[in-house]
Amino acid sequence: MIRSAALALLVGALAAGPAFAAPPNAADLEAELVCPVCETTLDQSNAPVAERMKTFIRLRIAAGDSEQEIKDELVAQFGPEVLAEPPGGGFGLLAWLLPLSALFGGAVVVALLVRRWSRRGPPSEPPARDRLDPELERLVDDELARFDG
Amino acid sequence: MARRARLVGQGVAVGLVALLFILLAWSLLTDEGGTLAKKANRGERPAAPDFTLERLDETGELELSSLKGKAVVVNFWASWCIPCKEEAPFLEELWRENRNRDLVVLGLDSKDFRADALRFVDRFGLTFPLVYDGPGDEASSFGVTGFPETFVVDREGKVVAAFKGGVDGEDVRPELLEAIDEALET
Secondary structure, rough: OOHHOOOOOOOOHHHOOOOOOOOHHHHHHOOOHHHHOOOOEEHHHHHHHHHHHHHHHHHHHHHOOOOOHHHHHHHHOOOOEEEOOOOOOOOOOHHHHHHHHHHHHHHHHHHHHHHHHHHHHOOOOOOOOHOOOHHHHHHHHHHHHHOOO | OOHHHHHHHHHEEEEEEEHHHHHHHHHHHHHHOOOHHHHHHHHOOOEOOOOOEOOOOOOOOEEHHHOOEEEEEEEEEEEOOOOHHHHHHHHHHHHHHHHHHEEEEEEEOOOOHHHHHHHHHHHOOOOEEEEEEEEHHHHOOOOOOOOOOHHHHHOOEEEEEEEEEOOOOOOOOHHHHHHHHHHOOO
């Protein structure tokens, strides 16, 4: 009986989860949205329209809107350019895909170069002129043997 | 073979850099920033970019080309712009006094909250046609660099003159009225 009640409470709490979600943070939103006039993020701008947008964000947070609802409303008024991060679909997807493909391309180039360098054989023997004269080499060996002995 | 491939690669890289320099130089030489306004004020009479925008003052849409045959004062404004507040009563007066002469004053509210724009319209009792350009796309196509900015378009849809800043000042009014007369004469 107690177990079923606890289970019911847990299910109820999980279902009500979003209702207790923390309200969006105004400072975070200001860093993620762009002033349509000066084209810097709202937190970097004191243009009149940016100030108006900041007030709008605070009012909507106080009214209980979620971060996505606030962003959606601003996009509806000012267009998708107000989002500092491009949307993940359509043309905005390119902004995500191009740097990733450049990174991937760079990694492939580095991998190919490493593979090419690692395939090179061991260092070749030094040229003959760098080698000691056999007679001199023998003398050095004798001296070393004497020194060790 | 490897040496040849390296040379080709170097040639391609140098070519790309040269191409980028040429593109940069070309864009610097041809960029006139607010081209439409500059052309109009040089007397070239460029065509006004056509647009279809949602009405702000009533339901429906308005297409600029539907006003061909009339002279149009296209005014870009925003509710947060102080000079726009100062010139609004003058534009209303201009509309009321000249609407019977085939002159239309057309306001484009740009980069603005629709609700703020409607409050602005109420506050200044504006009765001339108004459209909503929230994202500012048409402001960009007209090369608007600040608010307010006003374009006088003749009966054939050509821009006769452009004014940056408010048009209510004593020094600007004569020029604006002269441009309107010129636009009506076409």
